[in-house]
Amino acid sequence: MTLRATAIRVGPTDTSTEEHGRHKTTPLEIHPHQQETHPTTDKPTVFHTVPLVSGKVSHDPTAINTNGPSRTRISSSSDTRPTKLQGLRPSQETAHANAAMAATLDPPTKARKLAPPMSWRTRLSIFAAGYLTDATCRGDGTINRRLLTYLDPGVPASAAPRNGVASRDIDVDPAIPLRARFFHPVGGGQPAGPLPVVVFFHGGGFAYLSASSLAYDAACRRIARYCGAAVLSVEYRRSPEHRFPAAYDDGFAALRFLDDPKKHPSGSDVPPLDVSRCFLTGDSAGANIAHHVARRYALSSASFATVRVAGLIAIQPFFGGEERTPAELRLEGAPIVSISRCDWMWRAFLPHGADRTHEAAHAASPAALAGIDSPAFPPAVVVVGGYDPLQDWQRRYCDTLRSKGKEVRVLEYPDAIHAFYVFPEFAESKDLMLRIKELVGGTK
Numbered sequence: 001m002t003l004r005a006t007a008i009r010v011g012p013t014d015t016s017t018e019e020h021g022r023h024k025t026t027p028l029e030i031h032p033h034q035q036e037t038h039p040t041t042d043k044p045t046v047f048h049t050v051p052l053v054s055g056k057v058s059h060d061p062t063a064i065n066t067n068g069p070s071r072t073r074i075s076s077s078s079d080t081r082p083t084k085l086q087g088l089r090p091s092q093e094t095a096h097a098n099a100a101m102a103a104t105l106d107p108p109t110k111a112r113k114l115a116p117p118m119s120w121r122t123r124l125s126i127f128a129a130g131y132l133t134d135a136t137c138r139g140d141g142t143i144n145r146r147l148l149t150y151l152d153p154g155v156p157a158s159a160a161p162r163n164g165v166a167s168r169d170i171d172v173d174p175a176i177p178l179r180a181r182f183f184h185p186v187g188g189g190q191p192a193g194p195l196p197v198v199v200f201f202h203g204g205g206f207a208y209l210s211a212s213s214l215a216y217d218a219a220c221r222r223i224a225r226y227c228g229a230a231v232l233s234v235e236y237r238r239s240p241e242h243r244f245p246a247a248y249d250d251g252f253a254a255l256r257f258l259d260d261p262k263k264h265p266s267g268s269d270v271p272p273l274d275v276s277r278c279f280l281t282g283d284s285a286g287a288n289i290a291h292h293v294a295r296r297y298a299l300s301s302a303s304f305a306t307v308r309v310a311g312l313i314a315i316q317p318f319f320g321g322e323e324r325t326p327a328e329l330r331l332e333g334a335p336i337v338s339i340s341r342c343d344w345m346w347r348a349f350l351p352h353g354a355d356r357t358h359e360a361a362h363a364a365s366p367a368a369l370a371g372i373d374s375p376a377f378p379p380a381v382v383v384v385g386g387y388d389p390l391q392d393w394q395r396r397y398c399d400t401l402r403s404k405g406k407e408v409r410v411l412e413y414p415d416a417i418h419a420f421y422v423f424p425e426f427a428e429s430k431d432l433m434l435r436i437k438e439l440v441g442g443t444k
Contacts, residue, residue, distance in 0.1 A: 114334040115387050116415040122423055126335045133208060133341060141240055141348055143207060154212030161186045165221040170265055172257045178250050181211040182265050183224040183231040196277035196440050198223055199254055200233045203284030205345030206247055211235045215422040226433040227440040230273055240348035244360050251293035259307045276308040279440055287317035294378055295371035311439060312380040316388055316418055320361045325392035336418040337389045363397045372404045379407040385416030411435060
């Protein structure tokens with residue numbers, strides 16, 4: 001697999017197209033005005049390379065534009081004109097005073113565009129995700145797990161195929177205890193030969209959601225179906241009950257589990273696994289975990305008998321620091337992510353007394369660099385969204401990898417919010433699945 005250090009911007013698509021498929025150029029490269037066609041439809045989708053951040057202000061009434069009241073400034077001029085003007089009737093006097101006041105005010109500030117246009121169903125899902133977080137986190141740094149279980153009950157695994165993919169829950173390390181949900185394609189969609197393995201870590205700020213959450217169960221099914229791969233979705237321990245480094249320990253334990261063929265899921269319908277084509281993948285906090293597990297693997301790769309990590313796919317990784325970046329300030333109020341939520345999640349995950357310069361949060365901190373310069377650290381694909389407040393940290397992360405000589409491919413989606421890919425109605429979500437397919441399928 002060859003990845004060059006390039007950035008690709010995937011522009012808005014023709015939303016009238018239900019699905020879109022493979023193109024015939026270099027994997028993961030998208031050219032202006034390039035058309036793609038899904039194998040099951042002749043309708044083209046047109047991709048345009050566009051600037052990441054548009055200077056236009058949306059006047060779409062369905063867009064999420066919240067910036068509070070416009071700020072005004074009253075002139076501090078020392079003009080001492082009388083409050084009552086001679087020779088004017090009261091109505092004229094009022095009009096004249098209003099005009100004078102208006103002349104001393106700045107023009108109203110235009111509302112910032114904080115999200116692309118989206119359907120009411122998507123808006124409702126985003127609202128529910130925010131409510132789930134805000135309703136269950138407590139001021140003392142704990143989470144109301146009972147209420148969270150009610151709001152996010154999860155879905156069961158299914159040995160019977162759903163959309164061509166079967167799943168089962170398996171024990172990874174009973175001593176922790178650590179479990180995972182295993183997905184694999186079945187039937188006509190199953191490729192011949194052993195399957196590559198995608199080790200997946202769900203998002204949720206280290207504290208929320210799970211491998212059985214509806215959104216992540218569906219996302220892993222899509223990855224398995226699109227890529228023709230097995231997916232091991234790790235049910236890592238969550239904060240604040242289990243702080244750093246518990247989630248990283250669990251991710252590394254999942255690699256150790258795969259390194260022993262005797263522990264692999266078995267059955268007449270389960271294909272063999274090719275763990276020499278293993279990909280660490282996750283979104284948001286899950287992408288953070290994938291990165292740190294890749295570091296640990298790189299530091300001890302010689303101790304693995306069969307597992308070889310072929311790539312790291314970091315979807316909008318959750319990194320941070322003590323300062324506020326321009327994107328965090330500009331996009332405060334955007335869907336899913338907010339400064340206050342992120343701060344709470346870091347406090348709940350980091351060791352007591354640590355700040356956001358800790359190696360878990362700050363990818364460029366000295367302690368966080370160990371393992372990155374190892375030849376065993378895999379090539380990385382990093383996904384960035386134009387409406388994601390975390391995008392500046394994600395770009396700094398890419399710079400850190402490049403500074404150590406690592407191969408990095410950046411996929412930029414200018415119209416993407418944080419966690420966009422778990423919403424299949426977004427065209428960018430469908431496109432990302434195809435990029436992952438090309439990456440995983442290109443390692444044979």
